[in-house]
Amino acid sequence: MERLAGKIILLWGWRRAGAAFIAGAVAALGQPPFDFFAACLIAFPVLVWLLDGAASPVGERLLRRMLRPFMIGWWFGFGYFLAGLWWTGNALLVEAELFAWALPFAVFGLPALLAVFYGVATLIARLLWSDGIARIAALAFAFGLVEWLRTFVLTGFPWNAIGQAAMPVPLLMQSVGVVGMAGMNALAVFVFAMPALLAARRGRRAGLAMALALVAAHVGYGAWRLSSAPETTEDLVNVRVVQPSIDQSEKWDNTVRDRIFATYLDLSARPPADGAPQPDMIVWPETSVPFILTERADALVALGELVQEGQVLLVGAVRVEGESQGSSGRYYNAVVAINAEGETYDAVDKVRLVPFGEYLPMSDLLGRLGMRQLVQSVSAFSPGGPRRAIETVNGVRALPFICYEIIFPGIAGNGDADADLILNVTNDAWFGDTPGPYQHFRQAQIRAVEAGRPLVRAANNGISGVVDAYGRIVDAFAIDAVGVLDVAVPRQKIAAIAAPHLVGLALLAIFGLWAATISLIAAREPIDSRYIRDS
Structure with a gap:
């Protein structure tokens, strides 16, 4: 040596x-x-x-x-x-x-x-x-x-x-x-x-x-x-995670957006397996709705018919503010909560945006040089306000993190210390079956252990899954799998030692x-x- x-x-x-x-x-x-x-x-x-x-x-x-x-x-x-x-x-x-x-x-x-x-x-x-x-x-x-x-x-x-x-x-x-x-x-x-x-x-x-x-x-x-981890059989919330594996090249194609939306509706409406309860919460991935939801009354009606009484749907969607005042509007990458009446009763916007992906830094200067943001979407996004939990069913509070927001350490105190679970919606289809989605999922696992909370993760093409508060995978989909995961998620809150x-x-x-x-x-x-x- x-x-x-x-x-x-x-x-x-x-x-x-x-x-x-x-x-x-x-x-x-x-x-x-x-x-x-x-x-x-x-x-x-x-x-x-x-x-x-x-x-x-x-x-x-x-x-x-x-x-x-x-x-x-x-x-x-x-x-x-x-x-x-x-x-x-x-x-x-x-x-x-x-x-x-x-x-x-x-x-x-x-x-x-x-x-x-x-x-x-x-x-x-x-x-x-x-x-x-x-x-x-x-x-x-x-x-x-x-x-x-x-x-x-x-x-x-x-x-x-x-x-x-x-x-x-x-x-x-x-x-x-x-x-x-x-x-x-x-x-x-x-x-x-x-x-x-x-x-x-x-x-x-x-x-x-x-x-x-x-x-x-x-x-x-x-x-x-x-x-020494307790076996949790009570105080569960039944969650359905939807993974449709939509081809990224079709994501914002106006000619197929209705088909994409119908895919989500069909997967979400599937009956649970024999003996399994109806889900309390249905989760769709990041920007799963391929249009501005509030501009499509028919889509809201369809979502109201999908969501049953006592259920809530958490959807990754583009949210817009300001168009009604005649401005060009501000766009947000958001998680939107929808109830059985088809109402969007709450929404939390993405705080940490991806440079060059969701917005163009120094856009005036770089725009004149011919540069543009690399991610195709309706517009450049604006950062959201302070993060907070969304109240869902039976008082369950879900703290949302969109895409790569989940990789930042210390999320236990980032938004709501009383949250019952962490919600991560993402779209890793940009990166295909490469190490990227596996690395992303691992970081989400570690955040669950840091926060002492279970994690519910919905990804367009994977890796979707549910992780308990100790980082153990309860259930998960492979890359490019299509289907729904029905998982009973315990409302665990593990206090940090220090x-x-x-x-x-x-x-x-x-x-x-x-x-x-x-x-x-x-x-x-x-x-x-x-x-x-x-x-």
Whole structure:
């Protein structure tokens, strides 16, 4: 192991960049649908050794001293995000005649931009670098910090956070309810990077023992929490999730929109299986109605005939305001609640919009340059107001998150702490049968554990399903399946042990202080003359 580490430490130029890129791509195997978390135990030690070799000669200019570790992290991040997010380009092929030109910008541009975060992480880590376990703590602190920044900088895009690789199954998801995603990201990097100590002569036993203790605590807590989970047979809400798998190229085609709407009506009206109760709640995916619902009185009548007394229909639909006043109107991507009278008695709008997908940033400037939003719809969307729960049947409160809103950590306190369940409606048909829908579903699972609430998820072509408050899949549809899921969802509310995000940030502070303290001590120690060579 020492010989391998030495070879990696001595890499230079394009070989160093290539090793960092390959290590990042290998780390992406820890994400769905592969879930090969052991890949991170290979990738992060390589990253540690590359940073070991990023020491600067005496007298080197500050910019070059900073650029070297930054570029190691950037190449690592570029490999990681390219291997994990290449599927985003699939959305541009739905209307290839209009958007195929932008394919390289999506496939390579987004990973290149996100890689900057990991470049910053390795730069910060290198500034706190020392020897032994402390440099592993520095890397854990730096990655935990930038993963937290990824949740809000430039509107935020925390997709495929490193910590998710440590949570491939519900047994290993429970710790996120204690330390939050900030803590999971830092702890995951700390454990993933620890095998780098196998090439060290100091701190090897202590570091590996610490990593094994953390893994044992992670697994043990998950096993204890799942084994003590109560069997819920009362206070259930019967939910029907509709997955029609509508071809994305037909989504806004005026010639087939009535057929699409009829498909939803037919699926929703199917009788339940023998002995199963009628659903209390029917859920359609994001923008499932292919027209402005309030402009079609016949559609509202049809929905009123579909929804029976004591039922509610939750529909992903485009909502418009302002046209009655003669303006062009404001459009919202919304979840609309419809009762048995065909009335839209409540609606919650999407708050976090997808840049370039649902709106065009700096639209005046970019519009003059000929750019337009990439997602075909009735118009650019406006962000909604504060999130809140929708009251459905029997006092059940559903807190809606539309599309990628579900990937942002900390949703337990985002909208309504008294919500009985989390509702996620989405349309992942843009991405086909690629890793994208699997990654999206995994993040929704983790949010259920964070919030301590069951999750109901309706996706146009999958993955639709119901997840309990412990992240366990109650039932789900495969990609491109067509049908309805009838599931009895328990009204579980699991109280958090502590405020997870505060615990996670406290862990970051501990790792940072540890690394900074050891780094300062090392800087004050005199250099052993045995390590000084005459030039």
